[in-house]
Amino acid sequence: MAITQAMCTSFKVELLSGGHNFNTTNVARSADTADTFKIALYTSSASLDSTTTAYSVTNEVSGTGYSAGGNTLTISQVPTSSSTTAFLDFSDTTWSSATITANGALIYNSTNSDTAVAVLAFGGDKTSTNGDFSIIFPAADASNAIIRIA
Amino acid sequence: MILDGIDFKVNTTSGRGFTPEELADRALDKIMYVSKDANPLIREQAEAFRGHIRQVLVKYLKQAVTSDRTTLANKLRDAGHSDLVKILEI
Numbered sequence: 732m733a734i735t736q737a738m739c740t741s742f743k744v745e746l747l748s749g750g751h752n753f754n755t756t757n758v759a760r761s762a763d764t765a766d767t768f769k770i771a772l773y774t775s776s777a778s779l780d781s782t783t784t785a786y787s788v789t790n791e792v793s794g795t796g797y798s799a800g801g802n803t804l805t806i807s808q809v810p811t812s813s814s815t816t817a818f819l820d821f822s823d824t825t826w827s828s829a830t831i832t833a834n835g836a837l838i839y840n841s842t843n844s845d846t847a848v849a850v851l852a853f854g855g856d857k858t859s860t861n862g863d864f865s866i867i868f869p870a871a872d873a874s875n876a877i878i879r880i881a
Numbered sequence: 882m883i884l885d886g887i888d889f890k891v892n893t894t895s896g897r898g899f900t901p902e903e904l905a906d907r908a909l910d911k912i913m914y915v916s917k918d919a920n921p922l923i924r925e926q927a928e929a930f931r932g933h934i935r936q937v938l939v940k941y942l943k944q945a946v947t948s949d950r951t952t953l954a955n956k957l958r959d960a961g962h963s964d965l966v967k968i969l970e971i
Contacts, residue, residue, distance in 0.1 A: 823907070827898070833891075853891050862894035867907055869888040870914055877889065 732790070734773060734835030736852040737781035738878070751840050751848070753819050753878075754809045765809070766842035770824060770851075770866065771801030772833035779835055779850045786837060786845035796829025796864075804838065813873035816881040820871030826864040832856050836866065838877075849878065901942035905935050 745751055752766045769786070773779060777790035788799055808820035821838075834856050838848040857864070869875035892899070892907070899907075912934060915927040954966045 851889060857891045857893050858895070859893040860895035862896055863892075863898050865892045865899070865907075867890040867892060867910075870911060872914075875888055875914075 732776045732778050733780075734775070734777055734850060734852045735780035737779075737783075737850045739783050739847040739849060740781050741784040741846065742848045745843070745846060750843055750846065752842075753806055756809075765806060766840050768804045768806070768821070768838060768848065769801050769841045770804055770821075770836050770838050771799075772797065772826075772831065772864075773835050773837065774832065775834035775856060777835065779837055779852075781850070783837065783847045783850055785847050786839040786841075792831050792833045794829065794831035795861075796826050796859075797831045800841070801836070802826065803841075808871035808876065816873035816879055818871065818873055818876035818879040820876045820878075821868050823865055823867045825866075826859070828861060829859050829864045830861055831864055832858040833864070901939050901946060904942055905938035908938055909935055 742751070752764075753768075755765050771786055772792035774790050774792055786800070791799060791801075793799075802824045804824060805822040806819060807822040808818070810817060810819045812818070833853065835853050836851040838851070840846045840848060851866070868877045873879065873881075892903070909931060913927070913931055915924055915931060919927065950969045954969055957963065957965045957969075
């Protein structure tokens with residue numbers, strides 16, 4: 732089992748099919764409402780990579796302060812662009828007073844049948860014990876943002 | 882080409898929450914970034930500014946913690962748990 736950092740291939744295809752909406756304006760769909768994106772944590776027993784297509788409870792983290800499905804992400808930077816790169820960003824997310832160990836995470840679209848967006852590999856087990864477990868997303872710019880299209 | 886930002890971080894604590902200093906450093910990364918390739922003079926000024934901003938952030942984050950503890954202490958007293966207020970170390 733292994734968790735390999737990746738932007739899920741299915742996500743790329745679904746983007747081109749209008750399957751994900753990160754914005755609240757200029758939306759091609761009927762309602763100007765962004766989809767709900769979530770982040771779930773996984774143990775080192777999980778197999779996550781670019782071929783992951785959807786959220787699954789298999790080998791998801793369990794423990795105090797963590798609920799199945801993970802945290803809902805806040806879109807802190809709606810899709811925008813700088814030069815020729817489009818990007819968006821999420822706010823950092825924290826599981827408070829948590830006793831959990833995770834090896835990676837999956838960002839997924841809970842509005843669109845829990846379809847996968849991206850896999851985050853932590854590079855090893857990360858543990859919080861009666862403490863805070865935070866994922867800190869990179870700066871919201873064309874060089875660093877978590878999701879970019881160049 | 883879709884790119885993924887790999888520079889995310891995972892920060893954890895055990896037996897406590899994050900300190901004002903830790904949160905200030907996290908906030909600073911959102912506020913400003915000093916390129917390693919920047920002109921040394923500009924970089925020096927930027928780093929000095931970053932240090933100043935950090936001091937301001939730490940100061941007000943600590944103030945926020947203290948203020949919230951005051952609020953919590955009053956809620957505990959109102960609920961008849963004055964003994965628990967001591968735990969907040971006010």
